[in-house]
Amino acid sequence: MKMLFAQLCKLYTFFLVAFATIAVGAPLENEIMNPNLKRANIELTLPYCPADHPVYKASLCNSITELMVYCGIGSADDPATTIISYMNCKPDEVCVEHYHAVESELDVPHATCTDTKNKWDNFDNPNAIACSGKTSYISGSKDIEIAIIIYASDGKPIQVDSLYATENDSMLYPINNNMHNYTNVLRNYNKETIQYCFHTGTYADVTAYATAWGISV
Numbered sequence: 001m002k003m004l005f006a007q008l009c010k011l012y013t014f015f016l017v018a019f020a021t022i023a024v025g026a027p028l029e030n031e032i033m034n035p036n037l038k039r040a041n042i043e044l045t046l047p048y049c050p051a052d053h054p055v056y057k058a059s060l061c062n063s064i065t066e067l068m069v070y071c072g073i074g075s076a077d078d079p080a081t082t083i084i085s086y087m088n089c090k091p092d093e094v095c096v097e098h099y100h101a102v103e104s105e106l107d108v109p110h111a112t113c114t115d116t117k118n119k120w121d122n123f124d125n126p127n128a129i130a131c132s133g134k135t136s137y138i139s140g141s142k143d144i145e146i147a148i149i150i151y152a153s154d155g156k157p158i159q160v161d162s163l164y165a166t167e168n169d170s171m172l173y174p175i176n177n178n179m180h181n182y183t184n185v186l187r188n189y190n191k192e193t194i195q196y197c198f199h200t201g202t203y204a205d206v207t208a209y210a211t212a213w214g215i216s217v
């Protein structure tokens with residue numbers, strides 16, 4: 001509960017500057033050309049708010065199958081009128097946290113249920129760096145957003161020591177430390193090879209999922 005409250009407070013500071021940038025990017029064409037070339041525009045179950053608190057503020061993954069959506073009344077960033085609404089993913093989806101960078105860079109956290117097949121784990125060697133296969137994305141937009149989320153065996157997000165991605169085998173910065181999620185924006189993306197990696201720093205068995213969104217500009 002403490003952590004939730006802290007997150008919420010952090011979110012409010014974001015809302016002040018980022019409220020206008022929440023709109024979700026226009027869907028791009030889905031195309032899968034070969035197994036290593038994936039679509040870069042996954043928008044499946046999106047967070048939404050109930051009629052009595054209709055204004056979407058932000059969202060996180062409560063678990064691998066459940067979105068936690070912050071919803072309010074009007075544009076005021078008033079904690080007293082903000083509620084948390086829970087939504088389930090569809091059976092073949094997993095929840096991925098990301099910052100949907102539509103207009104600005106990274107602004108408000110979002111969670112989306114996606115059907116990503118980009119899944120890997122560290123079960124073979126829990127203390128080693130664990131990386132996904134290499135993937136290229138097709139995108140109708142110039143820029144893409146990539147995201148990773150890490151889940152513990154109980155299906156809850158779990159922090160790891162480091163999370164990063166490479167593009168054409170070069171490290172992308174920043175590297176995330178002591179987080180359960182990772183987002184980066186790749187400008188002028190043109191089918192470069194992406195690989196996603198994490199290192200737990202513990203011997204916990206964890207599972208990672210990664211996906212990418214095309215960003216409309």
Ligand SMILES: *[C@@H]1O[C@H](CO)[C@@H](O)[C@H](O)[C@H]1NC(C)=O
Pocket residue numbers: 007059060097098099108109110111178179180181183
């Ligand atoms: C990532 O996780 C941190 C907590 O570790 C949280 O504060 C942040 O909002 C999350 N980011 C996204 C994009 O959901």
Ligand SMILES: *[C@@H]1O[C@H](CO)[C@@H](O)[C@H](O)[C@H]1NC(C)=O
Pocket residue numbers: 168192193
């Ligand atoms: C990535 O590699 C491909 C193929 O070698 C090359 O065409 C492309 O320019 C590279 N992109 C970057 C950003 O280095």
